[in-house]
Amino acid sequence: MKKKFNLKEKIQQFRAWQERPREVAPMSTEEHECLNCQDHYTGNYCPRCGQAANTDRLSMKVAAENFAEAYGMGERGMFRTILDLILRPGHLILDYLRGKRVSYFAPFKMYFLLAAVSLLVTHGLNITGHALHDDSENVTEEVRQEKGAKKTSNTSGTSEENASAKELSVTVDEEGVHSSFEENHPMKSRINSILYGAMDKIERFSQKYPSINILLLLMLISGNLFLFFRHSPNIPDLRYPELFISLVYIANMYTVYSIVFDFFSLTKLTSYALFLTIIPLKQISGYSWWRTILKTVVAFTIMLVLFIVFIVLAVLGVGLFVKYHG
Numbered sequence: 001m002k003k004k005f006n007l008k009e010k011i012q013q014f015r016a017w018q019e020r021p022r023e024v025a026p027m028s029t030e031e032h033e034c035l036n037c038q039d040h041y042t043g044n045y046c047p048r049c050g051q052a053a054n055t056d057r058l059s060m061k062v063a064a065e066n067f068a069e070a071y072g073m074g075e076r077g078m079f080r081t082i083l084d085l086i087l088r089p090g091h092l093i094l095d096y097l098r099g100k101r102v103s104y105f106a107p108f109k110m111y112f113l114l115a116a117v118s119l120l121v122t123h124g125l126n127i128t129g130h131a132l133h134d135d136s137e138n139v140t141e142e143v144r145q146e147k148g149a150k151k152t153s154n155t156s157g158t159s160e161e162n163a164s165a166k167e168l169s170v171t172v173d174e175e176g177v178h179s180s181f182e183e184n185h186p187m188k189s190r191i192n193s194i195l196y197g198a199m200d201k202i203e204r205f206s207q208k209y210p211s212i213n214i215l216l217l218l219m220l221i222s223g224n225l226f227l228f229f230r231h232s233p234n235i236p237d238l239r240y241p242e243l244f245i246s247l248v249y250i251a252n253m254y255t256v257y258s259i260v261f262d263f264f265s266l267t268k269l270t271s272y273a274l275f276l277t278i279i280p281l282k283q284i285s286g287y288s289w290w291r292t293i294l295k296t297v298v299a300f301t302i303m304l305v306l307f308i309v310f311i312v313l314a315v316l317g318v319g320l321f322v323k324y325h326g
């Protein structure tokens with residue numbers, strides 16, 4: 001009984017911590033003399049030239065910091081921001097939108113750094129030592145077969161079906177719209193093969209470039225998300241650019257997870273991590289969990305339907321063109 005009460009209390013404390021904005025440490029009243037312009041002042045930076053008060057003599061540490069700075073990692077905010085992206089992603093974003101900018105690593109800069117790390121991981125810098133996708137030339141035949149076996153066991157269809165689907169996509173890759181079913185239903189099979197090929201390509205792309213994949217997905221859905229989240233309890237007058245920046249941070253959150261999972265070759269978990277994007281959306285908006293999930297699912301479904309309609313129309317158009325002019 002007592003233990004349960006403590007757990008509840010701990011959860012409440014954690015929630016309160018999550019929601020509390022980042023505090024900036026109080027400024028010291030110590031007086032400094034600027035080493036650059038000899039001005040006397042209190043504070044962290046010289047008000048005249050901007051040099052930091054804690055300018056030390058050059059040491060290995062200072063040199064290392066200087067080196068890291070050249071690669072955009074010098075700011076102390078990087079690791080704090082990563083930690084916040086895992087523990088309180090939505091509240092970090094709220095802080096940022098409400099003006100606490102310097103406390104956090106800038107969203108786009110962070111995105112490009114994480115995307116670079118993610119690329120290294122999916123292309124071989126992981127525990128398997130191989131690229132995580134199966135169309136790379138670096139992959140050995142052994143890994144290729146292993147992956148094939150895994151794929152077969154995961155799909156509900158038989159291995160023959162799987163093989164034919166694979167064959168289909170291969171033919172699409174090589175010859176465009178030809179497939180083995182062509183004699184029976186030329187149009188239907190063409191549409192099928194193109195859809196199979198497109199799905200296969202999307203899957204491989206998302207495995208190779210998880211960070212680009214998540215950002216593209218979020219940008220595609222951003223218009224619909226804006227419709228459903230622009231009058232939320234926490235931000236009653238959300239602007240589109242604010243949503244855009246929020247989505248970049250959410251992509252960063254996903255990329256952090258994908259780097260960790262991909263490093264340990266847990267590519268299934270990388271796909272499931274997509275669902276974690278609900279957490280920051282809930283925290284930013286202040287809607288209930290169910291409301292957030294419902295709104296996100298509807299926004300996603302609308303996007304998916306539009307996407308499929310677009311593809312089918314495009315394929316039909318090409319099919320008709322080929323039929324009457326080809």
Ligand SMILES: [Zn+2]
Nearest residue numbers: 034037046049
């Ligand atoms: Zn100065």
